[in-house]
Amino acid sequence: MRRAASKKTGQSNSTAVNSSAADLVRSASSKASSKETERIDSLFYSYANESSGLIDPEGIEALCADMEVDHTDVRILMLAWKMKAEKQGYFTLDEWRKGLKALRADTISKLKKALPDLEKEVRRPSNFSELYSYAFRYCLTEEKQKSIDVESICMLLTIVLGSQFPAQVNSFVEYLKVQNDYKVINMDQWMGFFRFCNEISFPDLTEYNADLAWPLILDNFVEWVREKQK
Structure with missing residues (x-):
């Protein structure tokens, strides 16, 4: 009887440890996601128009210059498609977040590196x-x-x-x-x-x-x- 009780306690302790480890993983993942969102938002505001709160045509030109891509390059259209942008020449914060999170890009360097894979994705029929x-x-x-x-x-x-x-x-x-x-x-x-x-x-x-x-x-x-x- 004592052995059974001891075994049960061991199982309980093991479950608690596993649960605690899972909580730590979830917490770390949540923090990493939060940091990524902060960096994505910060990048957005570096191109956004202060009065409208949107990335407008001028902001997109600056973005293209930093990515070393011409604003008429089809990959800019692909980026807008990935963001599901609704208005030509403008990106909202929600659209920007959606696109960059999907591309796993929170810096200009990562965004540039993501373009070839985005092009491959889009080229599928x-x-x-x-x-x-x-x-x-x-x-x-x-x-x-x-x-x-x-x-x-x-x-x-x-x-x-x-x-x-x-x-x-x-x-x-x-x-x-x-x-x-x-x-x-x-x-x-x-x-x-x-x-x-x-x-x-x-x-x-x-x-x-x-x-x-x-x-x-x-x-x-x-x-x-x-x-x-x-």
Whole structure:
């Protein structure tokens, strides 16, 4: 009977030790997380506008300079995507925290080092499709805005798709600049061009069938390309 009681006490002591150790680990983890958040917040305020409490276009330019990345680099768009930033040219503190915690970056040095891995993540097909769609929404400057002017679309296409589909993008941008039928591009047309790049061989265009559900602007673009090829 005494042995059983002694064994029970031993088990109880062991459980208490394990529980205490777990509490210490949790406490250390919580403190480390708190310190990381403090550093992330401090970094945010080093770029934020004091009056608005946001990182604005000027702050983003300073951030790009410190990261040694051009502000038109697609990786800046990828960073905004990672933060789930809602307004072009602006980062809120919550968006900044969300992005940098996901990237495990609480200094500029760590943020620079995180960019290659972020690019790899985004280049996965499902993520890239999401980024492409996000890029259009991110560039809408007004709440009820549904389309983007052609000039801005040309720049955006070059940034987002230019390195992946250079021939298609260069040709489509050229077409957009010479045509007179479209002053703005909507989301359906924007996503249609992405599908076009992924499904249609270029410049032979053999798979393109105008009877399928393509936006009219792409029918016109294909017709323009074929005319040029004659």
